Amino acid sequence: MTMTSISDETYADLIHEDLAHLIHPQYYAPDHQQPVIFDHGEGVWLTDLQGRRYIDALSSLWNVAVGHGRAELADAAAEQMRKVAFTNNYTGFSNVPAIRLAGKVIDLAYDNMEGVFFTNSGSESNEGAFKAARFYWNLQGRPTKTKLIARERAYHGGTLATMSMTGLPVFWKYFGPLVPEIVHTKQPDNLECDCEPNTDGECAHWLEAAILREGPDTVAAFIAEPVKGAGGVWTPAPGYFEQIREICSKYEVLFIADEVITGFGRTGHMFALERWGVQPDILSIAKAITSGYVPLGAFIVSKPIQEALHNVPPDARFMHAYTNSAHPTASAVGLRNLQIFEDEHLVENAAAMGERFGDALRDAIGSSAHVTNLRHLGLIAGFTLSQDAKGTPYAASDGMGGKVAKHLREQGEVITRFVGDNLVFAPPLIIKPAEVDHIAESVGRAVRDVTGA
Ligand SMILES: Cc1ncc(COP(=O)(O)O)c(C=O)c1O
Incomplete structure (x- = not known):
């Protein structure tokens, strides 16, 4: 087999250096003997x-x-970097690509969505979504609503909180204890319902049982991927998300849709819950917003949450921040990427x-x-x-x-x-x-x- 551009010695050296110094995601060294x-x-x-x-x-x-090798995205990044690669987006500062991208995302997202907080990854989007939910309930004078309910087999990220949301025990081993106040749905004893179960066996009543078990006054939010992805691709039964929406509204639990995988067209709709006419309260995105050409994510909040954020008292600033939030270059790539979505x-x-x-x-x-x-x-x-x-x-x-x-x-x-x-x-x-x-x-x-x- 012919090498594309390097000698056998360089190839062997790369493998050696990789093993010596590069700690990969989900690291297990034997995986990298013959990468x-x-x-x-x-x-x-x-x-x-x-x-x-x-x-x-x-x-x-x-x-x-x-797809790979899109020169338009390299050009968009280069053009923005030549102008100015990065600027401060904290208190009182902004930049054109981030403003435009926030507007674009709101145009594309569910009708009830209003505000966008940019992150660097899906994990940060979910972490921020959870913080925003707690923050919102505090602003509403409901400080006991602090818990988050997540699902078995879900994947929500690699930070301590999002690892705890993740319903795959393999991700918890040796990293515990998990973040308290994050609980998972499980099949209730004596469940009697005629729901068609999701492809992994779960139905919406698992959520209702979890809310009642924890106490609705203690639950801030429920998080779910429209299709569970990294847990093995599990699709929902017809009616499942309509029921989830009803249950969340009934018990005043914010519904966070983790569309880090399903967002931007993956399921044949721009956002997956459109298929069932369902709107979440908070939407987490990442991945396809830039097609991975540079890291970027966001959590997007509904009008009531955005209004609450706009009307906080001076001592209740939303103290959530990342240096790279609303990064001009990442935003420019995101804008160009979404243009490709439309053009093609x-x-x-x-x-x-x-x-x-x-x-x-x-x-x-x-x-x-x-x-x-x-x-x-x-x-x-x-x-x-x-x-x-x-x-x-x-x-x-x-x-x-x-x-x-x-x-x-x-x-x-x-x-x-x-x-x-x-x-x-x-x-x-x-x-x-x-x-x-x-x-x-x-x-x-x-x-x-x-x-x-
Ligand atoms: C549904 C979902 N949420 C969150 C994440 C975490 O995103 P990231 O790896 O960008 O932090 C992933 C990653 O695959 C994901 O699939």
């Missing part, structure tokens, strides 16, 4: 230093919506290619006895590998998810992630029909080769 070192990308394709090409079937980390009709493409991907996956693996619970909403999809059609799980030591993902990468030119025995997909929104088909056919081959059927 794929990416070199460049174009569209949905990535090429590594050894010259191997792969379809990026997860938009890298669910974020590279407009990416939300519409996500809806059309999502349907095609769903059909193609069903054709490729729908009849496999080792695939259960195939789910998708727009261009986000997942399925579970199991021993048989009844869904009997493989032993964890079999590592089936990892084996299929490895086979996909090595034989199928497709990169994605696995969560236990769930394979997850979220390709760039610019994807074309032949590329969708390529992913689905590779998945079909990998599942057959690894499971033997």
Whole structure:
């Protein structure tokens, strides 16, 4: 295999230095003995230093919506950096790209949204959303409303509070204790309801039970991803989010929608809850707002919360801040990125290619006895590998998810992630029909080769 641009010695040296000094996210050193070192990308394709090409079937980390190698975004960053790369956005200072981007985001978001606080990441967006919820209830003279309810299998980030919101125990090990006042829904004893459950088995009554268990006067907010992403891609049942909205309103609990993955077109709508006519009180975003070209996120608040923030007494300033909040260069890239969304009709493409991907996956693996619970909403999809059609799980030591993902990468030119025995997909929104088909056919081959059927 030919290297793209470097010698064998340099390649070996890079691997050595990586192991010696670079602590990666979710670090486990053996993962990095033979890393794929990416070199460049174009569209949905990535090429590594050894010259191997792969379809990026997860938009890298669910974020590279407009695909790789977009010169327009490099130009937008360079233009803003030449003018002025960074300015202070604290008390009494502002900048044009951030003002324009805030306006643009409000135009695109739910009708009830009014104020935007920019962050650097999805974790910071959720952390800020939680702080904003507590702050709001204090302004309303309801200081006991401090708790946050989150869901099992949810992923909300890597800071201490967002790790505690995350409903995946694997993220808690050796980092505890978790932040108090953050609790998770769980299946109530003697639950009797006729709800159709979500693809992971949960229904909206789990939230109602949690609010009643904790006491509505103690609960500030509930946080949920419209589609649970990093926990394995779990889609909601019809009616679920309408019920969630009703329950939150009934008990005066703010509904925080974590649309860090689903925001900006991923599900075939600009924001995912549009599909069900539901509006949250606070909206967390990141990832596709810049397609990952530079870090940027935000939490967005509804009109009542924005009004409350505008009318605080002098001793109740909203003392929440990041140096890089409303970063001019990141905002300029965000604006240009959202222009690409409009010019190339990416939300519409996500809806059309999502349907095609769903059909193609069903054709490729729908009849496999080792695939259960195939789910998708727009261009986000997942399925579970199991021993048989009844869904009997493989032993964890079999590592089936990892084996299929490895086979996909090595034989199928497709990169994605696995969560236990769930394979997850979220390709760039610019994807074309032949590329969708390529992913689905590779998945079909990998599942057959690894499971033997
Ligand atoms: C739904 C969701 N929320 C929050 C986060 C955290 O975002 P970040 O990694 O940018 O901090 C992620 C990251 O994948 C996510 O998927």
